[in-house]
């Protein structure tokens with residue numbers, strides 16, 4: 369059994385990690401930490417539903433305790449915190465899967481621009497592996513530090529990847545209209561996220577300024593071997609979980625619907641968690657992927673054959689966070705990729 373810890377267990381991603389790990393056949397949950405407590409406290413004080421299922425205290429984070437008690441640590445912390453926690457864990461030879469944005473961008477200057485913070489562990493950015501499992505699976509067994517992708521990037525990249533990989537997309541031909549449920553913003557109190565503010569409301573935010581934009585551009589650029597410029601508008605929708613990316617791709621040449629459908633089906637044919645819907649199956653739905661690590665994808669070709677509409681739905685806390693983090697753990701440590709996730 370691999371001993372696994374969660375730092376940030378009281379947050380939404382931390383809770384979702386617990387849910388998946390409790391049913392994982394090859395791990396034991398051995399260390400839990402958060403911030404706003406002064407002494408070790410039973411985790412059932414936060415999650416009473418775990419009475420009889422998990423007897424373990426959570427505690428203020430302390431590197432030496434984490435190192436003593438776990439082989440792999442999930443960091444489910446706000447941006448800017450993981451990069452202060454990971455160095456000691458890595459130095460002690462631990463595996464780290466970071467769910468924040470701290471290690472996703474290749475350069476410290478790109479990180480500073482996106483997050484408005486100076487990177488405190490810049491030399492690790494080169495060694496961190498971007499953990500979109502479908503694209504980096506073969507590198508995961510050698511990785512020590514995995515940067516789990518953001519929720520918007522996961523859906524957007526999976527929607528666009530087959531065509532970008534074929535190098536059919538015009539360099540400035542990607543427009544992403546994305547929507548997330550409110551849990552995507554985390555559990556911390558924010559006035560604009562109160563029920564009374566969010567209910568019966570639909571709003572765009574950070575239009576073309578969101579911190580996930582450089583991450584999406586970086587990864588699609590790598591995949592297509594060229595610089596990619598994207599337009600990205602995220603929206604907040606009044607539901608708890610779920611994330612939808614509608615990606616409009618302008619192509620360099622004409623294609624047919626049958627060709628694009630075939631390319632997508634082939635690209636994802638062996639993927640346990642990406643489901644390409646047939647035209648008869650309709651379009652993705654967040655309700656169908658809620659509580660799972662699945663990503664539903666569908667493609668349509670606009671009249672004229674030069675624009676493809678690629679749609680993807682995920683659970684922001686599943687494939688967009690905790691589910692994918694566990695998928696990465698499975699591949700890193702040589703377990704069946706679906707362990708704990710089906």
Ligand SMILES: NC(=O)c1ccc[n+]([C@@H]2O[C@H](COP(=O)([O-])OP(=O)(O)OC[C@H]3O[C@@H](n4cnc5c(N)ncnc54)[C@H](OP(=O)(O)O)[C@@H]3O)[C@@H](O)[C@H]2O)c1
Pocket residue numbers: 375376377378379380381382401402403404405429443444445446447449467468469517518519551552553554555556684685688689
């Ligand atoms: N929510 C999503 O859908 C989603 C999707 C993908 C990626 N992510 C990323 O995953 C990370 C976690 O997101 P979340 O939504 O789960 O956040 P969250 O609900 O706000 O939870 C944050 C957690 O971090 C803990 N924490 C904060 N500062 C800490 C510190 N200095 N030391 C130890 N623990 C500390 C908090 O503990 P206290 O409760 O004690 O303050 C809490 O347990 C974020 O970086 C986020 O961007 C989130």
